[in-house]
Amino acid sequence: MRVLLVEDEPAAALILAKGLREHAYAVDVSGDGDDASFRLATTDYDAVILDVTLPRRSGLSVAREARAVGLAVPILMLTARDAVEARIAGLDSGADDYLTKPFDFGELLARLRALIRRGARAPLPEVLRVGPLELSTRSRQVCKAEHVLPLTTREYALLEFLARRVGQVVGRAEIAEHVWDEGYDPMSNVIDVYVQRLRRKIDTIGQPSLIRTRRGEGYSLIAEPT
Template sequence: MKVLVIEDDAETAAYIVNGLREHGHVVDHAVNGREGLFMAGANSYDVAIIDRMLPKLDGLSLVKRLREEGVGTPMLFLTNLGGIDDRVEGLDAGGDDYLVKPFAFSELLARVNALARRPTLTVVETVLRCADLEMDLLKRSVSRGNREIELQPREFKLLECLMRYAGRVVTRTMLLEMVWEFHFDPRTNIVETHMSRLRAKVDRGFGCELIHTIRGSGYSLRAQS
């Protein structure tokens, strides 16, 4: 089973991740809601365990966004908020189950196994498109119009992030986390340098620029400025 754990508390996360791995499961861990949103949208998971109180994007908003984007992964809320209204709110947001902290790992495991047995209708997206730009995630290929675009692995990941958030602003911090797995600012122009190279390959020679700088915010991939 492949499980995504979205939990910002290091001790709780280690407890869950290590326990699941000891039972033979493959586990990915996201430390905040924004990172979890990208990972849940970019990969296929059997179950996601989501802390409700997360930095950068709270658990309720995270689950709502994923459901709006068509992600059907079974989702278990893990939280300190145990009131009836809290449970209802979590389930109404798109959660499938709700477990209150503190909890016994045996109960968590049983709930995860139960969720994984449920049939899902998740459609895994393998081709991303924006205007005449196309990315095939299985073939690891990119083309614009009839022209193939050769990208380095980091450039491919950078473009994938932009395409998954097409039409929306992707901040520098988001890119550092999702592309380089930096959870701090390295105080370098690494994002700007790679973005410049990516622009040269994706936009140069075409009539319409797709990658736009949003001054003071980040970058956005869209057909119109």
């Protein structure tokens, strides 16, 4: 899942981005309203964490513009103000949820998960079952035959992205858009490398891989090997 974090305080942005990446989110960081609006217009995000008070343009303005052009991306708005009027203004501008600073990071994660579940085209369960695999979207753990697989956060993010589209062929560009952040190099083979790592960890020796390659198109996670 790729998230846009809009926070003008560098220290706070650094801490939040680090925490989100540790929970398998790909994170782009923006420090002002104009840049945030540009990123929203040019990148397909799964969610936005948006501070109200920003340079150049407020978070309220960013949210209103996003909704005015038809963007349905879930927005979690952050603010240091706790007045009822401020919360109402944030929700009326197009935010889906509201969190007042200071907040517990665990609560932010829970609210973000809830927004992404509600904002998806189809209901997203907390447990995804694909063949012998069981993915917990809350704990970010993957089990096979009741054993927890030792996946890195990026490996988990890639597997979850494929699991949410089980049976579909997903291109490298789409994978990069949602699993990697702006630091992704489209000329590299990093996606192929991570697919190979996943195969070594999730496949059963002697059976076909659960991740199929469609030459020139991308990858597909299947529920049962054939």
